Amino acid sequence: MALDRQLEILAVCGVGMGSSLMLKMTAEDALRSLGVDARVENTDVSTARGMAPDVVIGQGMHTGEIAGLAPVVITISDFLDKEGLEARLRERLAEQGWLS
Amino acid sequence: MDVIRDILTFLADNVFGQVPILIGLITLLGLLLQRKRFEDVLAGALRATIGVVILFIGVDVFTGGLTSFQTVLASAMGTTPPKADHSLTRFLTEQGGTIALVITVGFLAHVLIVRIFPAARYLYLTGHLMFWVSTVTVASLVTIAPGQDQLTLVLCGAGFVAAYWTVQPLWMRPLMRRVMPGDRFGFAHTSSLACLVTGYAARPLGSRGRHDTERLRLPRQLSFFKDVNVSTALIISVIMLVAVAFADDGVVGRASAEMDPKLSSWVWALLVGLRFAGGIAILLFGVRMFLGEIVPAFKGFSDRVIPGTRPALDAPTVFPVAPTAVMVGFVASTGVFLVCLAVFAGAGWFTLAPPMIMLFFVGGAAGLFGNVVAGWRGAVLGGVISGLVLAIGQAVTWGLYERTAPELATLADPDWYAIGWLLKAADPVVGDGTIWLVPLVALAAMVATLVVLGRSGRRGTADEPEAADAGDKAPAGA
Numbered sequence: 001m002a003l004d005r006q007l008e009i010l011a012v013c014g015v016g017m018g019s020s021l022m023l024k025m026t027a028e029d030a031l032r033s034l035g036v037d038a039r040v041e042n043t044d045v046s047t048a049r050g051m052a053p054d055v056v057i058g059q060g061m062h063t064g065e066i067a068g069l070a071p072v073v074i075t076i077s078d079f080l081d082k083e084g085l086e087a088r089l090r091e092r093l094a095e096q097g098w099l100s
Numbered sequence: 101m102d103v104i105r106d107i108l109t110f111l112a113d114n115v116f117g118q119v120p121i122l123i124g125l126i127t128l129l130g131l132l133l134q135r136k137r138f139e140d141v142l143a144g145a146l147r148a149t150i151g152v153v154i155l156f157i158g159v160d161v162f163t164g165g166l167t168s169f170q171t172v173l174a175s176a177m178g179t180t181p182p183k184a185d186h187s188l189t190r191f192l193t194e195q196g197g198t199i200a201l202v203i204t205v206g207f208l209a210h211v212l213i214v215r216i217f218p219a220a221r222y223l224y225l226t227g228h229l230m231f232w233v234s235t236v237t238v239a240s241l242v243t244i245a246p247g248q249d250q251l252t253l254v255l256c257g258a259g260f261v262a263a264y265w266t267v268q269p270l271w272m273r274p275l276m277r278r279v280m281p282g283d284r285f286g287f288a289h290t291s292s293l294a295c296l297v298t299g300y301a302a303r304p305l306g307s308r309g310r311h312d313t314e315r316l317r318l319p320r321q322l323s324f325f326k327d328v329n330v331s332t333a334l335i336i337s338v339i340m341l342v343a344v345a346f347a348d349d350g351v352v353g354r355a356s357a358e359m360d361p362k363l364s365s366w367v368w369a370l371l372v373g374l375r376f377a378g379g380i381a382i383l384l385f386g387v388r389m390f391l392g393e394i395v396p397a398f399k400g401f402s403d404r405v406i407p408g409t410r411p412a413l414d415a416p417t418v419f420p421v422a423p424t425a426v427m428v429g430f431v432a433s434t435g436v437f438l439v440c441l442a443v444f445a446g447a448g449w450f451t452l453a454p455p456m457i458m459l460f461f462v463g464g465a466a467g468l469f470g471n472v473v474a475g476w477r478g479a480v481l482g483g484v485i486s487g488l489v490l491a492i493g494q495a496v497t498w499g500l501y502e503r504t505a506p507e508l509a510t511l512a513d514p515d516w517y518a519i520g521w522l523l524k525a526a527d528p529v530v531g532d533g534t535i536w537l538v539p540l541v542a543l544a545a546m547v548a549t550l551v552v553l554g555r556s557g558r559r560g561t562a563d564e565p566e567a568a569d570a571g572d573k574a575p576a577g578a
Contacts, residue, residue, distance in 0.1 A: 015328060015457060017228045017388050018289075018414025021395055042392065044384070046329040059420045061326060077420035079413065080285060 003098040007038035010053035016044030022079045030086035119196030124149035130397025144393040151389025158383030165376030176346035177445040184506045191505035202234040205258035210265045219554035222286035222412035224265035227391040236516045239504040240523040245535040259539025263546040269412035275299045278472045286412030290513035291462035298466040302478035311475020313425040332456040337373025344369045415465040425479040429467015432483025433459045440491035450495035462486040493517035
């Protein structure tokens with residue numbers, strides 16, 4: 001782990017209650033498998049604009065709106081696809097040098 | 101014996117009657133059962149508790165904004181604003197503990213049902229709707245059988261919501277299978293009846309193959325509408341400004357002076373729109389905070405008790421399949437709702453308040469299911485049906501909750517209206533002494549549905565239309 005602090009990850013959806021919470025749980029599972037120390041939060045797109053996470057995860061409807069919010073933005077279409085998200089996270093975190 | 105009675109009275113008044121404390125304790129228990137670290141347990145329980153406190157503050161701001169909105173709009177149209185002697189704030193203070201217990205006991209019952217009946221298939225996991233459906237159910241029970249003790253309300257409410265959470269994803273299953281052929285998760289959202297009606301009504305309109313919305317290109321300017329905070333503030337403010345132009349100066353002056361005597365009524369109108377949106381944002385923030393702790397705890401528990409069950413999830417989990425259909429449904433439902441607002445107010449019937457969140461999620465979901473059946477025409481039909489249901493539902497349901505929390509009519513989804521009116525229809529039969537019929541009939545109808553579904557599943561035919569029919573009958577029986 002090349003990052004010397006806990007990774008901040010944000011799962012977003014329209015109102016920040018139902019689907020982003022599911023996404024948060026999927027992301028937590030994926031990060032546990034990757035062995036990454038991360039804190040995952042979930043919120044709505046409005047609130048997300050005022051935050052500065054390392055990684056944003058959401059569906060295309062929302063990630064398009066907040067593309068510049070974080071160094072890593074991951075667009076998903078399946079909220080329960082742990083393996084798919086894990087692969088994407090591994091690739092993108094490695095790109096940033098946060099994962100060796 | 102006096103000591104025991106004193107302890108029970110103390111618990112009833114200070115724990116079961118105080119939602120923040122009760123939710124905090126339930127979360128604490130959930131986190132302890134998951135064997136979380138000490139600091140996570142403490143922080144999680146506190147976050148859940150603060151979330152409930154914030155929820156109450158948000159409801160207060162929201163209902164204040166709603167009153168100004170309705171007063172000015174009614175004055176502009178020359179009608180009387182809808183009356184409210186009771187408020188959601190007061191109802192949550194009085195019955196909040198009951199609601200929290202209905203969610204907990206109802207969820208445990210639901211887990212047990214899913215464990216026993218393989219045909220139940222889905223575990224309902226949309227936390228905020230578990231909260232609101234329990235609230236609507238308790239409000240309806242209090243309306244038809246006032247003066248029940250807390251234990252009766254909790255058990256009757258929990259039995260009813262457990263039956264609803266079990267059957268609702270099942271009646272959406274035939275439509276969901278067309279959207280998500282893998283059947284990895286079900287649909288757990290209180291827009292279900294609008295979606296179901298759309299799914300059947302859209303059939304003659306065409307086919308997805310020829311009219312798929314995802315081949316349309318929508319104007320970029322619509323995109324900011326997807327942020328419900330923005331669209332709520334914008335639409336309510338614009339309606340307020342127009343209303344101020346036509347309303348009685350005295351009425352507007354008195355209302356704006358309450359906020360600040362020096363304030364121009366135009367700026368006041370704008371501020372009311374913004375505060376209304378702000379109140380809803382605070383309310384949602386609070387709900388998000390306690391759900392973030394409770395839902396993973398519920399899920400952790402059920403994963404252990406019933407490993408491998410399919411979850412039933414919130415509506416936006418299917419939105420990536422057809423985002424354009426969602427926007428078409430949302431825009432159509434909002435348009436229809438605003439037309440209804442003008443027509444109803446013009447006729448002097450009722451001054452509606454546009455519920456942007458519901459117009460987005462109900463209109464969007466119905467649009468999506470409409471598209472899967474009949475392409476863009478189906479999506480438009482879904483939006484139109486949602487707009488009509490939300491407008492008519494709001495107007496006719498306000499009075500239903502006049503003795504509990506009329507604002508529940510303003511913040512509602514189609515299934516909430518159905519539950520409210522279903523229980524109201526049972527009123528002549530179900531009085532104070534017979535309130536137990538509510539959970540008993542609901543659970544009996546649910547078991548009958550599950551047995552029928554289980555039989556057709558075992559025959560290996562997995563006949564979808566038959567399954568759909570059985571699912572359809574359940575809400576009428578419940």
